[in-house]
Amino acid sequence: MSATHLHDSNAAPGGTGKATAGGPTAPAGKPPTPSWRMIVTLAVAGAIAGLLIVTVHQWAEPRILANQARVIAATIDEVLQGPASTVTLYMNDGALVTAPPAGQDTMKLERVWAGYDGNGRLIGYALMAGEPGFQDVIRIMFGYDLAADRVLGMRVLESKETPGLGDLIEKDSVWVAQFDAAGVPLIQTKPGGGTGDPREVETITGATISSRVVIGTINRRIEQMRPLLQQVGGGQ
Numbered sequence: 001m002s003a004t005h006l007h008d009s010n011a012a013p014g015g016t017g018k019a020t021a022g023g024p025t026a027p028a029g030k031p032p033t034p035s036w037r038m039i040v041t042l043a044v045a046g047a048i049a050g051l052l053i054v055t056v057h058q059w060a061e062p063r064i065l066a067n068q069a070r071v072i073a074a075t076i077d078e079v080l081q082g083p084a085s086t087v088t089l090y091m092n093d094g095a096l097v098t099a100p101p102a103g104q105d106t107m108k109l110e111r112v113w114a115g116y117d118g119n120g121r122l123i124g125y126a127l128m129a130g131e132p133g134f135q136d137v138i139r140i141m142f143g144y145d146l147a148a149d150r151v152l153g154m155r156v157l158e159s160k161e162t163p164g165l166g167d168l169i170e171k172d173s174v175w176v177a178q179f180d181a182a183g184v185p186l187i188q189t190k191p192g193g194g195t196g197d198p199r200e201v202e203t204i205t206g207a208t209i210s211s212r213v214v215i216g217t218i219n220r221r222i223e224q225m226r227p228l229l230q231q232v233g234g235g236q
Helices: 035-079 173-177 208-232
Strands: 085-092 095-097 111-116 122-132 137-145 150-158 187-189 200-202
Touching (some): 035 122, 095 208, 111 208, 122 150, 122 208, 150 208, 187 208
Antiparallel strands (some): 085 095, 111 122, 122 137, 137 150
16 A cells, blocks of 8 residues: 555544544633622622621620720729729819710710718829820829829820830839829939939839820829819819
């Protein structure tokens, strides 16, 4: 047999080498997802996420507020040195009143707490204040004896100061104790540079800015609130 008569039995007529019409074909491409379906999917996912956020917030908010109330109550007890009772005063139209304004969320109002001993005598007032520190706002509470014009104690409520340095304003018990019965206005001094003046409070080495902020915040808050406290007098 001549070589010219040899051919591939799988080749298509004409010698092109392509598969015959009856052979396997390539699968058809997957049709694109309609844009409306993607929009609906995103909308449903967003609605579910929003519902979860609202549900978690509604569940967590009363617990957060309750915890804040406990922290505030414990701090009042510390800065007023264990009062037998307290009365909450609310800021309203530039004055301190015992009844909160109607329809107002009392947790969001500016408040002052008057502390009394077992005989009903006024011990002092617990005041909150906050000013920018080295990292962020430093929020504090301190007790103030209006009659003696002195600080009764100080505690940091919130601080993001540098760990190991700035956070000593709340962790260094010796430094914090300097505010107990300190006269006002407070006078900041360098460590070891005091003269024995009862108004002196030493700053902290390595945390000078943070400690200065606390001292200055107390002085400015007292100046701001003293006239209002004098109007309250003996504290209702």
